[in-house]
Amino acid sequence: MDRLSDKVKRLPESATLKMARLARELRAQGKDVISLSLGEPDFDTPQHIKEAAIQALRDGYTKYTPVPGLPELVEAIRLKFKRDNGLTFDKDQIVVSNGAKQSIFNISQALLNEGDEAIILTPYWVSYHDIIQMIGGKPVPVRAGIEQDFKVTPQQLEAAITQRTKFVLFSSPCNPTGSVYTQEELEGLAEVIARHQLIVVSDEIYEYINFTGQHASIGTIDAVRDLTVTVNGFAKGFAMTGWRLGYIGAPRWLARACAKIQSQVTSGATAFGQKAGAVALTSDPGPTIAMREAFRRRRDLVIELLSAIPGVKTNHPKGAFYIFPDMQAFFGKSFDGQTIRHSDDLAEYLLREALVATVSGAAFGDPNCIRISYAASEDQLREAIRRMGEALGKLS
Numbered sequence: 016m017d018r019l020s021d022k023v024k025r026l027p028e029s030a031t032l033k034m035a036r037l038a039r040e041l042r043a044q045g046k047d048v049i050s051l052s053l054g055e056p057d058f059d060t061p062q063h064i065k066e067a068a069i070q071a072l073r074d075g076y077t078k079y080t081p082v083p084g085l086p087e088l089v090e091a092i093r094l095k096f097k098r099d100n101g102l103t104f105d106k107d108q109i110v111v112s113n114g115a116k117q118s119i120f121n122i123s124q125a126l127l128n129e130g131d132e133a134i135i136l137t138p139y140w141v142s143y144h145d146i147i148q149m150i151g152g153k154p155v156p157v158r159a160g161i162e163q164d165f166k167v168t169p170q171q172l173e174a175a176i177t178q179r180t181k182f183v184l185f186s187s188p189c190n191p192t193g194s195v196y197t198q199e200e201l202e203g204l205a206e207v208i209a210r211h212q213l214i215v216v217s218d219e220i221y222e223y224i225n226f227t228g229q230h231a232s233i234g235t236i237d238a239v240r241d242l243t244v245t246v247n248g249f250a251k252g253f254a255m256t257g258w259r260l261g262y263i264g265a266p267r268w269l270a271r272a273c274a275k276i277q278s279q280v281t282s283g284a285t286a287f288g289q290k291a292g293a294v295a296l297t298s299d300p301g302p303t304i305a306m307r308e309a310f311r312r313r314r315d316l317v318i319e320l321l322s323a324i325p326g327v328k329t330n331h332p333k334g335a336f337y338i339f340p341d342m343q344a345f346f347g348k349s350f351d352g353q354t355i356r357h358s359d360d361l362a363e364y365l366l367r368e369a370l371v372a373t374v375s376g377a378a379f380g381d382p383n384c385i386r387i388s389y390a391a392s393e394d395q396l397r398e399a400i401r402r403m404g405e406a407l408g409k410l411s
């Protein structure tokens with residue numbers, strides 16, 4: 016008897032699982048695998064944030080919290096949106112969640128009926144696609160290649176809109192490309208979104224890892240002010256991936272719907288984590304700035320080293336901690352009887368031959384590229400890219 020639901024059977028297995036398994040097998044054989052596949056900072060949560068959680072535990076923050084969040088965290092988020100983004104929200108427009116991923120799940124669940132379409136600016140973070148699909152919606156990727164710095168134009172967006180389009184979803188700074196949309200580019204997209212009265216979901220979780228010195232939020236643009244959900248979280252900017260804490264600022268009706276969904280799934284986020292989150296948003300940003308500067312140095316190093324490998328084409332990422340080189344020059348080439356057809360083959364080849372774990376771009380909607388995370392030490396990055404150059408040089 017087949018007990019599993021159609022819904023779970025439709026759910027694809029994580030594209031990174033096979034690579035993770037292979038890496039584990041190689042490590043078990045004693046091989047020195049360098050992993051550049053991680054989506055989390057290699058820094059620890061700043062000490063003062065940890066202390067705040069410990070103090071909160073001592074103070075008895077061990078109970079259920081209101082589903083949309085502890086009042087003091089909601090207030091800290093409201094002030095942060097104003098201070099950092101120029102976005103004005105009332106407190107009932109904010110919903111704290113167990114991570115930005117849950118926020119995106121809540122939003123998708125709140126907006127999509129079976130068969131409704133959600134446009135995802137592509138390359139995209141892999142979970143966007145799979146969450147929308149799991150819910151019964153139809154993800155519609157709109158793809159921008161490296162020649163346009165992986166950024167979708169208003170014309171491309173316009174062409175993908177149908178009667179069934181409900182929302183447009185993207186991240187800037189972007190995982191996996193590191194690209195950052197400028198204010199002007201956002202205005203172009205906002206004009207199309209406003210004309211079609213779509214919702215725009217702006218995932219700004221890499222906001223604090225932005226090397227341009229300026230973070231632009233689409234929600235500040237008048238035409239889409241009431242159509243924008245701004246998603247953010249603590250995972251990347253404060254190195255808090257394991258804390259599971261995210262949030263949204265949204266139109267009131269949508270915030271209410273997200274809280275209703277969350278109330279049936281997980282309830283409010285962890286009480287003492289929320290107390291620490293409020294401290295993170297209101298205390299010295301020094302550790303976050305130091306982390307961003309370390310990522311900037313590594314970004315420069317990685318671009319320099321990768322650009323020296325013939326055939327590897329890079330953009331100049333302006334945020335996050337990823338680079339997404341176009342590797343098409345190697346497709347059709349072979350080594351030892353194995354021909355590289357696309358990014359899946361190439362990522363597997365690099366793992367076996369160079370002992371470097373990356374992620375195939377196909378997982379992010381672009382099979383011409385691979386994603387390299389530079390959340391690793393400079394020594395590891397130098398050695399990994401040296402090995403990659405050697406392995407790529409063997410392909411003919």
Ligand SMILES: Cc1ncc(COP(=O)(O)O)c(C=O)c1O
Pocket residue numbers: 054113114115116117140186189190218220248249250256259260261
């Ligand atoms: C673009 C993007 N959004 C959201 C998330 C998930 O954030 P959280 O850990 O807060 O669920 C990630 C994590 O990799 C991400 O890259």
